Amino acid sequence: MTKYGKWVGGGLGWALGGPIGALMGVVIGSLFDGAADNPLADSQPAKEQSNDFFVSVLILSAAVMKADSRQTKSELEYIKRFLREHFDVEKTKEYLLVFRGLLEQEFSIRQVCLQIKEHTNHAERLQLLHYLMGIAYADGQIDHDEEYVLKLIGEYLNINTNDYHSILAMFVHNDTWAYDILGVDKNATDEDVKKAYRKMAVKYHPDKVASLGEDAVKAAQEKFKRLQEAYAEIKKSRGLV
Numbered sequence: 001m002t003k004y005g006k007w008v009g010g011g012l013g014w015a016l017g018g019p020i021g022a023l024m025g026v027v028i029g030s031l032f033d034g035a036a037d038n039p040l041a042d043s044q045p046a047k048e049q050s051n052d053f054f055v056s057v058l059i060l061s062a063a064v065m066k067a068d069s070r071q072t073k074s075e076l077e078y079i080k081r082f083l084r085e086h087f088d089v090e091k092t093k094e095y096l097l098v099f100r101g102l103l104e105q106e107f108s109i110r111q112v113c114l115q116i117k118e119h120t121n122h123a124e125r126l127q128l129l130h131y132l133m134g135i136a137y138a139d140g141q142i143d144h145d146e147e148y149v150l151k152l153i154g155e156y157l158n159i160n161t162n163d164y165h166s167i168l169a170m171f172v173h174n175d176t177w178a179y180d181i182l183g184v185d186k187n188a189t190d191e192d193v194k195k196a197y198r199k200m201a202v203k204y205h206p207d208k209v210a211s212l213g214e215d216a217v218k219a220a221q222e223k224f225k226r227l228q229e230a231y232a233e234i235k236k237s238r239g240l241v
Helices: 002-011 018-031 048-065 073-086 089-103 109-119 122-139 144-156 161-168 177-182 190-204 206-212 214-238
Strands: none
Touching: 018 048, 018 089, 018 109, 048 073, 048 089, 048 109, 048 122, 048 144, 048 214, 073 089, 073 122, 073 214, 109 122, 109 144, 122 144, 122 161, 122 190, 122 206, 122 214, 144 161, 161 177, 177 190, 177 214, 190 206, 190 214, 206 214
16 A cells, blocks of 8 residues: 555646545555555556546546446447557556546546646647547447536536537547538638648647657547548548648
């Protein structure tokens, strides 16, 4: 317990206090109840800002997974794959153990989101929402209960409707998905489309989350790729150069 306490204290900054810190304290306590050989005990301090962000990811991931009162294998595999892509084997084990503990806890989404909003910028919150929508869509659809929770999270994180639907369109495709990602109407002029792309390219650029570390930058590249694909689709349909 002491060694994991060092990982938390050394690896977390703002997430150590407030509702997130209280929740983590409960989860860590339950994980170490009679589990002296728990692999978390050998954890080492990580970059503070990065760990704060990914602890927030885990907490809200649990909220999304519990939204429809069922936890699918595809959702859990999405989380595992994400962690494996961005962390080594030991760190992945640590986060998965914490995540399983979070699934058993009840907590206020609003309080957690308000703490996150206070310590993150808009680009970081957009990245968080993108990841959460990926979990909800892991089984090929976002049902009503999941969408309700995602909208709540977006509102609490101060993400406006246009940005919310932009990220949603990266997963749920309809006839206007490419325009939705750019945040413009299908009847927008070519010049407005180009302006919208430039604006969103700045907003979604991976460098915007550089303060969270290399792991977050890698995750942000997927979102930026979706934006580029949307713009390419519009240019092709309009014959733009």
